[in-house]
Amino acid sequence: MKEEVSRMEMRPPVEVRYRKELEALAAEDQGKKPLNWKLSPQAVRKFILGSKEPISWNGEEISIRKKYLGNDTLVERCIITLAGNRGLMLVGEPGTAKTMLSELLSAAISGVSTNTIQGTAGTTEDMIKYSWNYALLLAKGPVREALVPSPLYVGMEKGILTRFEEITRTPSEIQDSLVSVLSDKVLNVPELGESGLLFARPGFNIIGTANTRDKGVNEMSSALKRRFNFETVMPIRDVAMEKQIILSEVEELAEANRIQMDMDENVAQLLASTYHELREGQSSMGHRIDRPNAVMSTAEAVSVYYQTMMAAYYYGDSRMDLGQLVQNLVGAVQKENKEDLEKLRGYFQTVVRDKGDREGGIWKKYYEARKYLN
Numbered sequence: 001m002k003e004e005v006s007r008m009e010m011r012p013p014v015e016v017r018y019r020k021e022l023e024a025l026a027a028e029d030q031g032k033k034p035l036n037w038k039l040s041p042q043a044v045r046k047f048i049l050g051s052k053e054p055i056s057w058n059g060e061e062i063s064i065r066k067k068y069l070g071n072d073t074l075v076e077r078c079i080i081t082l083a084g085n086r087g088l089m090l091v092g093e094p095g096t097a098k099t100m101l102s103e104l105l106s107a108a109i110s111g112v113s114t115n116t117i118q119g120t121a122g123t124t125e126d127m128i129k130y131s132w133n134y135a136l137l138l139a140k141g142p143v144r145e146a147l148v149p150s151p152l153y154v155g156m157e158k159g160i161l162t163r164f165e166e167i168t169r170t171p172s173e174i175q176d177s178l179v180s181v182l183s184d185k186v187l188n189v190p191e192l193g194e195s196g197l198l199f200a201r202p203g204f205n206i207i208g209t210a211n212t213r214d215k216g217v218n219e220m221s222s223a224l225k226r227r228f229n230f231e232t233v234m235p236i237r238d239v240a241m242e243k244q245i246i247l248s249e250v251e252e253l254a255e256a257n258r259i260q261m262d263m264d265e266n267v268a269q270l271l272a273s274t275y276h277e278l279r280e281g282q283s284s285m286g287h288r289i290d291r292p293n294a295v296m297s298t299a300e301a302v303s304v305y306y307q308t309m310m311a312a313y314y315y316g317d318s319r320m321d322l323g324q325l326v327q328n329l330v331g332a333v334q335k336e337n338k339e340d341l342e343k344l345r346g347y348f349q350t351v352v353r354d355k356g357d358r359e360g361g362i363w364k365k366y367y368e369a370r371k372y373l374n
Contacts, residue, residue, distance in 0.1 A: 011256075013114050014107035021047060021064050022108065024057035034083045036159040036203030037109050041079045044108040048075050048101075068101055069245050074231055078105060081229040082161070087182050087206040089167075089225075092233035095297020098209040101233065102163050105207060110160035117151045119166035125177050128152050129187060142191035152178075152206075156187055159201030164208040168218050175224055182206065182227035213295070235279060236298050243272040249302045250309060261313050264320045266362050268305060271325070275301040278333075278344075283351040290347075292340035294333045304328045322365050326372040345373050 015022060022038070025047055031040025039047065050066030068075060081088045082105065090098040106113040117128055130153045136146035147153075155162035167175060181187055185204065189196035208228060210220075236242045246268045254261060277283045279296040294300075308325045312318055334341045348370045356364035 013112075014103045015111055015113055018047070018067075018107070020057075020060070020062050022111075024055040024062040025064065025108075027057050028055055034203070036201060037083075038111045039108050041083055044079050044105070045076060047108045048104045067104055068097065069241055069248075070097065070101075070233065070236070074233065075101070077229075078231055079109075081231075082109060082205050082207070085185075085205075087208060087228040089208045089210065089228035089230045090233050091210045091212055091230055093235055093297060094211050094213060094295045095299035096233040096235055097299070098233050099165060102165075102207045102209055106161045106163055110203065112160055113163070115151045115154055115160055116163040116165060119164060119168070119170040121169060121171070123170040123174055125174055126150065128174065128177065130189060132191075142193075144192065144195070147189065147192070152181065153187060153198065155206070156181070156185070156198055156200035156204050159203035161204070162206050164206055166210065166214070167208040168210045168214045168220060170218060172218050172221065175218065176221055178206065179221075179223050179227060182224075236276075239269075239272050239276045239284075242276060242298055242301065243268045245298050246272055246302050246305050250306045253302075253306050254309065259310065259313050261309060261318045267308070267320045267322075267325065270362055270366060271301050271305055271329075274329070274347075277351060278347060285351070285354065287351055287354075289351065290343040292333050292343045293337045294335055294340050296333075300332050304332050322362070322369040323372050326366075326369045330373060341373070345370075348373060 025039055025043045029040050029043040031042040033040045037044075046064055048066075048068050049072055051064040054061040054063045056062075078088055078090075078101070088105075090102060092098055103113040106115070117123070128150055130150050131148045132142075133146050133148055136143075140146055149157065151162050154160070164178075181200075185200035187198040187200075189198065206228075236245065243265070247263050247265065250268075251263055253259075273284065275296050275298070277289060278292055281289050281291040283289060304325065307328045308320055311324045311328075312320050316324075330341065330344065333344050348367060352363060352367045352370070356367035
């Protein structure tokens with residue numbers, strides 16, 4: 001048991017989590033493939049958006065589940081962009097599954113989703129391109145053996161996708177170092193002399209992500225923007241779909257962490273409705289609501305549900321507690337602005353109270369748990 005636990009990963013990469021699906025799709029894939037792609041665009045689409053019919057592979061019936069519950073045509077456009085020579089930039093509100101979509105695309109196309117640059121204010125050019133093993137550099141001089149490739153170099157050398165997360169969090173001069181790479185698909189390492197030109201292999205491309213809330217932090221230059229096709233990932237507008245995402249994501253988290261507890265669909269529905277109404281600024285009954293400044297994303301709803309579930313599993317009787325749910329909701333909402341707590345109280349005093357009076361049941365219990373808003 002100890003050996004098994006030591007080999008577990010807290011969050012296995014997509015290519016590990018869905019290994020059987022990827023292998024089954026590759027075995028049956030007869031579609032046309034761009035150079036160095038693991039799967040054809042049709043199979044990539046099927047991997048991300050799912051298939052009604054299972055695949056018979058290696059003596060098993062492999063179900064291809066739908067992993068991205070959003071705009072199907074957006075996924076198709078993303079795949080076609082990556083099949084060409086332009087980079088792909090996914091933009092949108094925080095928590096709209098931009099990172100998840102980039103991981104799914106990378107795993108299906110390149111077989112690896114971990115060739116990633118995480119953009120921050122401290123990101124430097126050597127974190128993107130290459131650095132040096134200084135012990136070898138002193139011993140042997142500037143030779144390829146002493147070079148330590150970074151994600152961009154790895155992507156070009158192997159012909160795989162490079163993911164660039166939170167690109168607008170990085171300084172402008174770091175962003176602009178991508179312009180020539182995206183234009184010419186060549187990376188120059190001056191220290192290596194004539195052998196220092198790295199020409200990208202087919203299959204190389206960049207998937208970037210950027211939050212619209214970060215607009216103006218380090219705005220991308222026009223030159224860099226022209227090298228990308230931009231796709232806006234919108235928040236989930238359908239409560240039923242948001243509920244499905246919450247249940248699906250939490251079920252995976254619970255399974256990975258060996259939490260043996262049934263999903264409570266009523267609580268997921270309640271939470272999906274709460275997040276949808278606060279995000280939209282209007283209730284299902286037509287009430288106007290003050291929208292919090294906090295990010296009311298589906299990802300945050302998943303976190304609130306999962307935290308409540310863990311509290312019930314480890315401290316309670318494995319039944320979701322609405323008082324704990326409200327406490328976790330408060331923690332999520334007042335991250336950025338304490339005034340958001342007043343807006344949440346207003347939501348309970350109007351929408352939740354009215355639904356409790358009209359529908360009773362879980363909404364009434366939800367309203368009774370408002371004491372935890374204090």
